[in-house]
Amino acid sequence: MVEPTSPPTGYRLLLPSDWVQVPLRQGDAKQAARDIVASAFARVPADVPRDKLTPLRLELERRLLAAVADARRAEALELYLPMRLAGEVNLGASIVVSEARLPSRSGTDGVSGHVSDPAAIAVQMLSGESGSGTDLSSGEIDGALAVRRERIAPADPAGGAELATRRVDYLVSVPGDPSRWFVAAFSTVGAGDPKDDLADALVEWFDALMTTFRWSWA
The missing domain is CATH 3.40.1000.10 (Mog1/PsbP, alpha/beta/alpha sandwich)
Structure with a gap:
């Protein structure tokens, strides 16, 4: 195998469609999290009572924003979460x-490297x-x-x-x-x-x- 002459610039993972990526390196991660929640709830059938959806949506947004905050404190690059709206939210x-x-670490000559x-x-x-x-x-x-x-x-x-x-x-x-x-x-x-x-x-x-x-x- 030939060794690469330069480091890779990224990576790919084949994630299932019900997992979403929250980018943390660029843009507004909090707004991205809110957009993910909005997109998820936009797929809920119109006949589902809004009064039942609102608490669920608020809880999902709260937990998603908390996960974003934790990942950012850890200086992470990306956060991936499962989003399922089949009766309950799985986080x-x-x-x-x-x-x-x-x-x-210092070598025998005392020089760090x-x-x-x-x-x-x-x-x-x-x-x-x-x-x-x-x-x-x-x-x-x-x-x-x-x-x-x-x-x-x-x-x-x-x-x-x-x-x-x-x-x-x-x-x-x-x-x-x-x-x-x-x-x-x-x-x-x-x-x-x-x-x-x-x-x-x-x-x-x-x-x-x-x-x-x-x-x-x-």
């Missing part, structure tokens, strides 16, 4: 895309969290070295997390730029238990989704 899962840069070997970083990640209740594995995604990390995050009511969540992260080294890693972070509460059948199915779905990941160059 029990999310995908947050971000970029990680490796911290500098980025680690240049993604494989060495992968080994550090795989060994650094062993025995911590985190499931770690490595492989390749679209020709790039990737590390998969899965864990259960406990509930944190004080931080706004009322339920424990199942989390799966894919950290993918960026071709042509060993200091950068693409991060896709999936989170779900399942049906209320991060270890239940729904959570298992959603994690399996996310793993399948990541097989569709492709780099793109302008």
Whole structure:
């Protein structure tokens, strides 16, 4: 395989139609979230009573704006959420895309610099969290070295997390730029238990989704 001479400028994922992207890098993310809600409710049949829809719409907008705020605080690039209006709104899962840069470390000559070997970083990640209740594995995604990390995050009511969540992260080294890693972070509460059948199915779905990941160059 020929190594790229320049880093990719983007990526593609084959998401189902009921998942929406909230861009966080440009434009008004809050307005984009409101537009998503408006678009979703525009598809509701006209014979559905408005008095039943209004509280649902307000709750959806509140939760969507809260998710946008959380993603922006984490300096994420994109936020993906499932939008289903079949009797209820399902916001029990999310995908947050971000970029990680490796911290500098000092060499034997005392000069700081980025680690240049993604494989060495992968080994550090795989060994650094062993025995911590985190499931770690490595492989390749679209020709790039990737590390998969899965864990259960406990509930944190004080931080706004009322339920424990199942989390799966894919950290993918960026071709042509060993200091950068693409991060896709999936989170779900399942049906209320991060270890239940729904959570298992959603994690399996996310793993399948990541097989569709492709780099793109302008």
